[in-house]
Amino acid sequence: MLSTQLHIDRDRLLADIKTLASFSDDTPPGISRLVFADADQKSRVWLKSQCDAAGLSVREDAVGNMFARWMGTRPELAAIGTGSHIDAIPHSGKFDGTVGVLGGLEAIRALQQSGFEPQRSIELLLFTAEEPTRFGLGCLGSRMLSGGLDSTADARLKDSEGTTLAQLRAAAGFSGSLDQVRLPGNYYAAFVELHIEQGPQLEKEGLAVGVVTSISAPAALRISVEGEGGHAGGVLMHDRKDAFCAAAEIVLAIEASALATGSVDTCATVGKCHVYPGAVNSIPCRVEMEADIRDTDEQRRNQVLRKIEEACTRVAAARKVQVSVTLINADAPATCSTRIVEAVVQAAAENGLSYKKMVSRAYHDSLFMARIAPVGMVFIPCRDGVSHRPDEYSAPQEIENGVKVLACALASLSQAAGD
Ligand code: HGY
Ligand code: MN
Ligand code: MN
Helix, strand or coil: CHHHHCCCCHHHHHHHHHHHHHCCCCCCCCEEECCCCHHHHHHHHHHHHHHHHCCCEEEECCCCCEEEEECCCCCCCCEEEEEEECCEEEEECCCCCHHHHHHHHHHHHHHHHCCCCCCCCEEEEEECCCCCCCCCCCCHHHHHHCCCCCCCHHHHCECCCCCEHHHHHHHCCCCCCHHHCCCCCCCEEEEEEEEECCCCHHHHCCCCEEEEEEECEEEEEEEEEECECEECCCCCHHHCECHHHHHHHHHHHHHHHHHCCCCCCCEEEEEEEEEECCCCCEECCEEEEEEEEEECCHHHHHHHHHHHHHHHHHHHHHHCCEEEEEEEEECCCEECCHHHHHHHHHHHHHCCCCEEEEEECCCCHHHHHCCCCCEEEEEECCHHHCCCCCCCCCCHHHHHHHHHHHHHHHHHHHCCCCC
16 A cells, blocks of 8 residues: 555655745744745745756746646646645745645655656646735636636736736746646646645544535625815814724624624635825725635625625715725635545545545635646644634644645546546
């Protein structure tokens, strides 16, 4: 049985995670790694050298997705993909995404060193900009690979300084047309992503592995509120059109709309809010905020989006302010392939690891890879379910378990016959 011959080099993997964490624009233990910024570029150079050292053939596409291929004995067959992201939101942790990239590399190295020979090539992917931090849209690289974004994004997507995707990717050394990024439907026979759970279930239930069966449907809104500014003393309360008070009412309405579905799978967050002019003695004239609304059920999620629009209209009329709502994205959920779910279950069982089938409430690049290939995900526990925080943590044994399950699943999927 393959699992008995596989040796995951834990020290090498932990050293890789530590090295990657050193490329950051934050004070440790916080991690910030904005796509195309200096730390991201240094990470990519380092990762490429690690893939080269493992004898993988490396290429990058026009938006910076990286592909490191371990050629199989039947290279004409559709490959098996694995991977995740290395960009990190501001002041976050060192395991989100990186466990899937470095764990995928370690799975390949362990398979190589066990003497295993895959029929289908096994390809490690590093997706560009899984996090929405820079362009306000998550999963930029995997959206493009799966045809969800075309070359108009080059001029349309801008960061907070107004620099376009075209300018930023060119400065990072990625040239070529974005129209070349999209992969054909039969490029991968399967895609499996290893990721920390970013929730408390596995740890609470004392389980080693999560076998993801579906991935939540994310949506994002940009909401701007235009009121009337003025002197904090000179304008009497009943004469005001305070944009921040109106925004506050809208934020509470967003929370209430999510709670009102009665489902724990409905989540709504306003994580970004800028108040202008931002002086303590000046009535806010404008508020710009962004809301993240997600659910495993697309209809239920869309119902919440409608309720939020209604709330904005109501508050605008009541407070005599202007409220504009822009839909940034509203993506469909993804269902994992039964065949891959079973391959992951089999791999966990083979390694004597406890597991459960579960939903992913975080979104991942697998959400978009599901549009062009059968996908599956392997989750490992993270302490107290914490993620997107500097104290995000998965223990070495948990990471090693996840890599072992991933390696066995990749191995079994790479032997499947067929085209
Ligand atoms: O927000 C998410 O679910 C992912 O971590 N980007
Ligand atoms: Mn994340
Ligand atoms: Mn992630």
